[in-house]
Amino acid sequence: MVVTDSHILGHESCGVIIRTHHSVTSLKVGDRVAIEPNIPCFTCEPCLTGRYNGCESVEFLSTPPVPGLLRRYVNHPAVWCHKLPDSLSWEDGALLEPLSVALAGLQRAKVVLGDPVLVCGAGPIGLVTLACVRAAGCEPLVVTDIDEGRLKFAKELVPSARTLKVEIGETVEKFAARVQELMDGVEPSCAIECTGVESSIAGAVQSVKFGGKVFITGVGKEEIKFPFMRASTREVDIQLQYRYANTWPRAIRLVQGGVVDLRKLVTHKFKLEEAKEAFKTAADVKSGAIKVMIQSLD
Amino acid sequence: MSSTTTETVVKPSKPNIGVYTNPQHELWVAEAEPSLEALEKEDTLKNGEVTIAVKSTGICGYAATSFTTDKGPFNLSIEADNCTRTTAPMSTSGMPAALALW
Numbered sequence: 001m002v003v004t005d006s007h008i009l010g011h012e013s014c015g016v017i018i019r020t021h022h023s024v025t026s027l028k029v030g031d032r033v034a035i036e037p038n039i040p041c042f043t044c045e046p047c048l049t050g051r052y053n054g055c056e057s058v059e060f061l062s063t064p065p066v067p068g069l070l071r072r073y074v075n076h077p078a079v080w081c082h083k084l085p086d087s088l089s090w091e092d093g094a095l096l097e098p099l100s101v102a103l104a105g106l107q108r109a110k111v112v113l114g115d116p117v118l119v120c121g122a123g124p125i126g127l128v129t130l131a132c133v134r135a136a137g138c139e140p141l142v143v144t145d146i147d148e149g150r151l152k153f154a155k156e157l158v159p160s161a162r163t164l165k166v167e168i169g170e171t172v173e174k175f176a177a178r179v180q181e182l183m184d185g186v187e188p189s190c191a192i193e194c195t196g197v198e199s200s201i202a203g204a205v206q207s208v209k210f211g212g213k214v215f216i217t218g219v220g221k222e223e224i225k226f227p228f229m230r231a232s233t234r235e236v237d238i239q240l241q242y243r244y245a246n247t248w249p250r251a252i253r254l255v256q257g258g259v260v261d262l263r264k265l266v267t268h269k270f271k272l273e274e275a276k277e278a279f280k281t282a283a284d285v286k287s288g289a290i291k292v293m294i295q296s297l298d
Numbered sequence: 299m300s301s302t303t304t305e306t307v308v309k310p311s312k313p314n315i316g317v318y319t320n321p322q323h324e325l326w327v328a329e330a331e332p333s334l335e336a337l338e339k340e341d342t343l344k345n346g347e348v349t350i351a352v353k354s355t356g357i358c359g360y361a362a363t364s365f366t367t368d369k370g371p372f373n374l375s376i377e378a379d380n381c382t383r384t385t386a387p388m389s390t391s392g393m394p395a396a397l398a399l400w
Contacts, residue, residue: 008316008330012356018310019340019349027348035350062358070317070355071330073310073337078348090354098356266356275317276325282357292357294317 003064010070010294011037011062014084014093024078033081034093035069036100036248037061053104053243060243072272072296082248085256091269091293092255095128095262098291099251101217102128104244106136109190109215113137116186118179119161120204121194122150124291125217127157127265129192134158135259140183144200153290157264172199172206172227179207188212196220202227205236213237265291272296310337310351 014034017027027033039059040047046054061076062068084093102125111117117138119130122145130143141161143154151163162182166175180187189212191204196218204214205227214236231238254260267290270278275294282292314337316330332342332349343349 003319003321006318006320008318010317010355010357012358013352014354015350015352017348018351019337019343021343021345021347023345024348032353033348033350035352067316067330069352071314071352072312072316073314073330073332073349073351075332075342075344075347075349077346079346081348081350094354094356272315272317273327275327278357279317279325293354294357295354296352297354 001063005065007064008067008070009062010068011060012094012097013037013069013074014090014096015074017081018073020078027078027081027083031081032084032086032088032093034084034096034248034252035061035074035076036080036082037069037097038243039077039080051245053245070272070275070294082252085252087256088252089263090295090297091263091266094293095265095291096248096251096255098124098128099132099255099260099262100244100247101125101241102132103247103250103254105129105192105215105217105241106132107247108239108241109192109213111136111138111190111192114139115190116140116183116188117142118188118191118204118207119143119194120191120200121145121197121218122147122154122163123194124265126194127154127290128262129194129217130154130158130161131260131262133192134160135254140186142179142182142188144179144203147285149285149288150290153288166200166203172202172230175203176206179203190215192217194218198224198226205231205234205238208234208236210234211236213239215239215241217241262291266293268292270294310334310349 017029017031040052040055041057044055059066111133115138117133119126122143133141142164143161144164144166145151146166151165154161155163164178164182187209188207189209191208191214193201193204193214193216197220208214268281272294278292278294281287282289313334314330315327318326318328336342
């Protein structure tokens with residue numbers, strides 16, 4: 001999964017069908033679709049048991065050497081193109097991929113109405129996750145980040161969420177105490193960790209109640225240090241995630257039904273020809289960028 | 299009309315371009331496949347496939363790549379979404395760097 005040659009990026013896309021092979025009957029020219037960027041083998045055990053995100057032969061667009069979706073035109077299997085309702089914008093369509101990441105996490109974390117939940121990280125995935133756990137009825141909700149701007153954005157997106165600025169270098173004990181205080185004395189039953197950062201994972205493990213769960217959506221270094229004995233003595237369940245499976249239809253229903261609204265996350269839009277500028281903006285923390293869209297609307 | 303394809307209502311008219319990176323973490327826009335010529339010939343599709351005119355693509359997370367600009371190389375950071383990007387230190391000599399994506 002290492003770039004060794006020129007490589008096209010992009011895996012969060014939607015568009016319009018302009019041509020179909022005669023064998024395709026599920027879609028027609030003119031249909032607006034969101035693109036699920038995987039082509040699994042459907043012969044291996046994970047595929048055959050419905051967990052095609054575990055397919056080791058998958059062609060995942062944007063993972064080298066498979067070219068990604070940041071192109072003007074792309075050929076793709078119709079089975080991995082999900083029709084968009086008219087009410088969903090192009091931005092909504094492209095946001096279905098990060099929404100799928102969050103939904104895959106929530107489904108396996110099994111958070112339910114009334115669960116007190118900690119969301120670690122207010123980047124794009126943390127924010128999408130926060131919107132989803134709010135929609136799921138979790139309460140109270142605390143979201144953490146090291147960046148005040150991101151926390152402000154989180155509060156605007158989910159006004160009832162309680163925000164906690166992570167202090168670099170603070171102990172996990174202090175962090176957990178602050179989380180509990182913010183939750184009116186309640187320990188979270190689940191922490192959804194969206195940063196993949198070692199210290200944040202440790203804070204999540206420290207924070208959850210006895211028998212609670214830390215669900216790690218975030219990705220990070222190959223190896224990290226982990227608070228093993230804390231997790232052991234508190235019987236904390238640890239779950240991790242790799243991409244998604246069977247999420248697009250659910251994601252579309254949620255957006256179409258107004259249950260989850262992520263449009264606010266789109267802070268910047270650029271034309272395809274301006275992609276370099278788009279990436280610079282996305283990488284510049286001072287830009288305030290959350291989700292930058294690269295578009296080809298003409 | 300080819301017996302293997304249906305008539306297109308939206309005829310591709312612009313060249314296909316894509317956004318590229320490389321082991322040096324450079325970023326550029328250039329021609330991509332399927333080419334406009336191939337699309338015009340209507341022979342690029344395999345069984346079960348469709349051609350999509352991509353309208354909108356989100357940049358994953360913090361768009362974690364390091365790439366060079368006219369003002370020189372600089373590093374950007376970190377992980378995001380389902381993508382892991384490990385950036386090797388940039389050098390003015392443009393040492394090859396590994397960029398891992400998933």
